[in-house]
Amino acid sequence: NAGVTQTPKFRVLKTGQSMTLLCAQDMNHEYMYWYRQDPGMGLRLIHYSVGEGTTAKGEVPDGYNVSRLKKQNFLLGLESAAPSQTSVYFCASSPGTGGYRPQHFGDGTRLSIL
Amino acid sequence: LAKTTQPISMDSYEGQEVNITCSHNNIATNDYITWYQQFPSQGPRFIIQGYKTKVTNEVASLFIPADRKSSTLSLPRVSLSDTAVYYCLVGDMGTGFQKLVFGTGTRLLVSP
Numbered sequence: 402n403a404g405v406t407q408t409p410k411f412r413v414l415k416t417g418q419s420m421t422l423l424c425a426q427d428m429n430h431e432y433m434y435w436y437r438q439d440p441g442m443g444l445r446l447i448h449y450s451v452g453e454g455t456t457a458k459g460e461v462p463d464g465y466n467v468s469r470l471k472k473q474n475f476l477l478g479l480e481s482a483a484p485s486q487t488s489v490y491f492c493a494s495s496p497g498t499g500g501y502r503p504q505h506f507g508d509g510t511r512l513s514i515l
Numbered sequence: 516l517a518k519t520t521q522p523i524s525m526d527s528y529e530g531q532e533v534n535i536t537c538s539h540n541n542i543a544t545n546d547y548i549t550w551y552q553q554f555p556s557q558g559p560r561f562i563i564q565g566y567k568t569k570v571t572n573e574v575a576s577l578f579i580p581a582d583r584k585s586s587t588l589s590l591p592r593v594s595l596s597d598t599a600v601y602y603c604l605v606g607d608m609g610t611g612f613q614k615l616v617f618g619t620g621t622r623l624l625v626s627p
Contacts, residue, residue: 443602443617491558503549504615506558
């Protein structure tokens, strides 16, 4: 059981380049999330999705776009990468209704922008 | 969303009990208290969650006083592998969607 899988694990970009981070979950979860974590800081929510075809902004959405075309996948895009977006990106998923259910996290994508 | 305050770091030795206290003075009636653990180069992992009084699982215990303005995560007989960052979060879990707010966490270092 893979859980939450993030691709790629590492990437180096030049300023202005674009890229897409892929998150896949095999737990049939309704909700999916993208966070970023900067050195010495906690996780900050970028975007989230409460179901296939829906997305919403989190705490720090600027410079990012997301899509949830399939229930199991949640894509995070950087259209024009900036050095300030150097960070570790985590994807998470959780079940839908039924009260509290903890989030399951992937192991992150380390992104460096030069 | 209720803000949480927890110690930046704690040190312990193998075999000791560790208690990490989290303050959340503005917790709302519908908020639950959740703790996550994060190892280097890994995503956070759920440890325990509670609403009031005491909750215990195979990994930890969570103590919540009646006023719910604080909570204490208790790790019995820690080992070197418990060295990690521990996050305390509060949020309304009633709808199933979890708009969690992670603070800076508590960095626990367990020494031999």
